[in-house]
Amino acid sequence: MGQEQICDFSVLRELRKRENMSIAELSTKCNVSTSAISKLERNQHVAEVNTLYRIARVFGLTLSDLLSLAENRTSHIIEEEHYVSGDFHFQRIGYGNMRCMYTVAKAGAKVSRPELHRDDYEVCWILKGCLRLDLPNESHELKDGMAIQFDALLPHTYEVLEDSKIIITHIKKGKRF
Numbered sequence: 001m002g003q004e005q006i007c008d009f010s011v012l013r014e015l016r017k018r019e020n021m022s023i024a025e026l027s028t029k030c031n032v033s034t035s036a037i038s039k040l041e042r043n044q045h046v047a048e049v050n051t052l053y054r055i056a057r058v059f060g061l062t063l064s065d066l067l068s069l070a071e072n073r074t075s076h077i078i079e080e081e082h083y084v085s086g087d088f089h090f091q092r093i094g095y096g097n098m099r100c101m102y103t104v105a106k107a108g109a110k111v112s113r114p115e116l117h118r119d120d121y122e123v124c125w126i127l128k129g130c131l132r133l134d135l136p137n138e139s140h141e142l143k144d145g146m147a148i149q150f151d152a153l154l155p156h157t158y159e160v161l162e163d164s165k166i167i168i169t170h171i172k173k174g175k176r177f
Contacts, residue, residue, distance in 0.1 A: 009047070015059050019059065085111050088109055098170060104166075105164050122152035123168070124166065124167075131164055135155075152170055
């Protein structure tokens, strides 16, 4: 029985074409032979970490970014969980890079000290109703169809002004160097 292929480096061809770069140009920029790059793109060769690192840098990626792009993945189904914060009762799903919460909240519902967040962006989308969001130096009244994005580490308070249907999403911020 053959060994399962865990990475698909055909992504290199896509990255190269996006940059309008030939195999020869990539080879020159990363000091990896054209033969090795061609074999990688066709998944006929297993590259050393140093080789992958040099190729990744040409595209402005880290080694882990390149490996993440090349990793063979299948879909990932999860079940919702129920979550309570202040007066809000959420249905929540979460993956490594995001969490999404849905709630139907009655007028007067409030959460003034949301749980500590990771280093995320938070997006609040009002599907129906009206909500006030208070941030340190600003306050916003959001109505049907409106959304707002802010740094989730900022202290914030949600107060429902009219019965509402709300989606709140936490999206992991990109890596910082």
